[in-house]
Amino acid sequence: MKVVWEEIEMYSEEYLNVMDFTEKVMSLVIKSKVKEGVVNIFNPHVTCAICVNEDDPDLWQDLLEAYQKIAPVKGNYHHNAKYRGMSREQNAHAHILNTLIGSAVNLPIRQGKLTLGTWQSVLFVELDGGKHRRILVQIMGEE
Amino acid sequence: MKVVWEEIEMYSEEYLNVMDFTEKVMSLVIKSKVKEGVVNIFNPHVTCAICVNEDDPDLWQDLLEAYQKIAPVKGNYHHNAKYRGMSREQNAHAHILNTLIGSAVNLPIRQGKLTLGTWQSVLFVELDGGKHRRILVQIMGEE
Amino acid sequence: MKVVWEEIEMYSEEYLNVMDFTEKVMSLVIKSKVKEGVVNIFNPHVTCAICVNEDDPDLWQDLLEAYQKIAPVKGNYHHNAKYRGMSREQNAHAHILNTLIGSAVNLPIRQGKLTLGTWQSVLFVELDGGKHRRILVQIMGEE
Numbered sequence: 001m002k003v004v005w006e007e008i009e010m011y012s013e014e015y016l017n018v019m020d021f022t023e024k025v026m027s028l029v030i031k032s033k034v035k036e037g038v039v040n041i042f043n044p045h046v047t048c049a050i051c052v053n054e055d056d057p058d059l060w061q062d063l064l065e066a067y068q069k070i071a072p073v074k075g076n077y078h079h080n081a082k083y084r085g086m087s088r089e090q091n092a093h094a095h096i097l098n099t100l101i102g103s104a105v106n107l108p109i110r111q112g113k114l115t116l117g118t119w120q121s122v123l124f125v126e127l128d129g130g131k132h133r134r135i136l137v138q139i140m141g142e143e
Numbered sequence: 144m145k146v147v148w149e150e151i152e153m154y155s156e157e158y159l160n161v162m163d164f165t166e167k168v169m170s171l172v173i174k175s176k177v178k179e180g181v182v183n184i185f186n187p188h189v190t191c192a193i194c195v196n197e198d199d200p201d202l203w204q205d206l207l208e209a210y211q212k213i214a215p216v217k218g219n220y221h222h223n224a225k226y227r228g229m230s231r232e233q234n235a236h237a238h239i240l241n242t243l244i245g246s247a248v249n250l251p252i253r254q255g256k257l258t259l260g261t262w263q264s265v266l267f268v269e270l271d272g273g274k275h276r277r278i279l280v281q282i283m284g285e286e
Numbered sequence: 287m288k289v290v291w292e293e294i295e296m297y298s299e300e301y302l303n304v305m306d307f308t309e310k311v312m313s314l315v316i317k318s319k320v321k322e323g324v325v326n327i328f329n330p331h332v333t334c335a336i337c338v339n340e341d342d343p344d345l346w347q348d349l350l351e352a353y354q355k356i357a358p359v360k361g362n363y364h365h366n367a368k369y370r371g372m373s374r375e376q377n378a379h380a381h382i383l384n385t386l387i388g389s390a391v392n393l394p395i396r397q398g399k400l401t402l403g404t405w406q407s408v409l410f411v412e413l414d415g416g417k418h419r420r421i422l423v424q425i426m427g428e429e
Contacts, residue, residue: 001144001287001428003322005396036146038183038283040324042394044403046339051242053189058221059238066214066239071352078344095345096352099337100243100386103406108185108281110148115279117187120246136401138394140324140427141283142144144287179289181326181426194385196332201364202381209357209382243386251328251424253291258422260330263389284426285287 004032006137010048012126015073018060021135022121025107026114028137035112037141042104044136047094047128049101055121067127071096094127101125109141147175149280153191155269159216161203164278165264168250169257171280178255180284185247187279190237190271192244198264210270214239237270244268252284290318292423296334298412302359304346307421308407311393312400314423321398323427328390330422333380333414335387341407353413357382380413387411395427 006028008021029039043050053059077092105122108115116122124135149171151164172182186193196202214236226232248265251258259265267278292314294307315325329336339345357379369375391408394401402408410421 001323003428037144038281040392040394042392042401044401044406046403046405052246053238053242056222058225059235062220062222062235063239063242070213070356077348079342079348082344092345092348095339096349099339099349099409099411102245102388103338104392106183106185106247106249106392108183108279110281115185115187115281117189119189120187123242125242136394138324138396138401142146180287181424195389196381196385199365201368202378205363205365205378206382206385213356245388249326249328249390249392251326251422253424258328258330258424260332262332263330266385268385285289 001140002034002143004034004139008135008137010124010133010135012129015129016064017126017129018063019124020055020121021124025122025137029109029114029139030112032139033143034109034139034141035143037109039107039109040104040138041122042136042138045133046098047091048133049098049125049127050105051101051123051125052105052120053123054119067097091128097127144283145177145286147177147282151278151280153267153276153278155272158272159207160269160272161206162267163198163264164267168265168280172252172257172282173255175282176286177252177282177284178286180252182250182252183247183281184265185279185281188276189241190234191276192241192268192270193248194244194266194268195248195263196266197262210240234271240270287426288320288429290320290425294421294423296410296419296421298415301415302350303412303415304349305410306341306407307410311408311423315395315400315425316398318425319429320395320425320427321429323395323425325393325395326390326424327408328422328424331419332384333377334419335384335411335413336391337387337409337411338391338406339409340405353383377414383413
């Protein structure tokens, strides 16, 4: 089994944002020459998340509004209270949503390509923006 | 490492539904002859989801009611407004819930069998029913 | 590909609890001698969950409070009504949250170590405590 490591850098100036990075993942899978296997897209951060859904900015606004209903930015959080005065640590909402949306996605690779469905894109969900992010891409399988 | 591909077809007439498809997954794992490895049950759709939980229709009603509290079918969504008049596209609730419940589950295979716990079943969660669905089953490991 | 199986036992007297078990996972990865691969931390139970986030007890209280907003312990559930009088089965909230937080995490192993980010810990989320839990750890990859 071959194991290939890559990284994808993401940056959002917007505090809450959804960004499509499917093409970057696709090109890394092709570059790896892995033909049958899996790509583990692993987010080593705790205040952003990764998921798979449609490439539609209207929908992305719906996602962010729904996430805000679950865990509003301006909520009353113990984590934020402990770090009162530290503007970069007022982010309990983002931690909570990371645990619900998830840290990683495992996408199958078949005949050298991602098996994404017609409406599927790989989405980066920034919940605590203005930070430089580094997404780990682990490609495993047979050549 | 052996990689075997299978598909499972799902169809729910009900708009919101939970269906247990554990036995189909189990029989595909046995058929694959993979003894030690993993089965990646990957949903290529964006308005239904897959999870692992109990085979209890009363609980399934609780799941759907809880999901409806998070993202009601009759909510006020940008995605739905854009596609106003297209009844098949009034499904932002389903997209939102897909990102929270998840697109895929990775189940370990040990001695040729799924390692599911006593109360675990593999569940298909339809959130935008009346559509034919095709679940991808990727079985990887050693014979 | 080498496949190694381990188990981690967890027990929380508290009914709702978050516990960090990163060090146990790390030591099992080192013991396995797998250098490049993945560890699938699989929860065979349906009323607790696993996620990756920060080692901060204040944040953990925020997590549990947010989860309670989604699915309160004292909610009105079909599952609980069916098992009325059985105190150990009044746990629909825990089933619901298991489907949202997730049953398993897949962590990459690189050069014999977990690739966790600076603020990432592996967290066990007990949602129906007072039960003995057994977490399955499947380590796969190349030596």
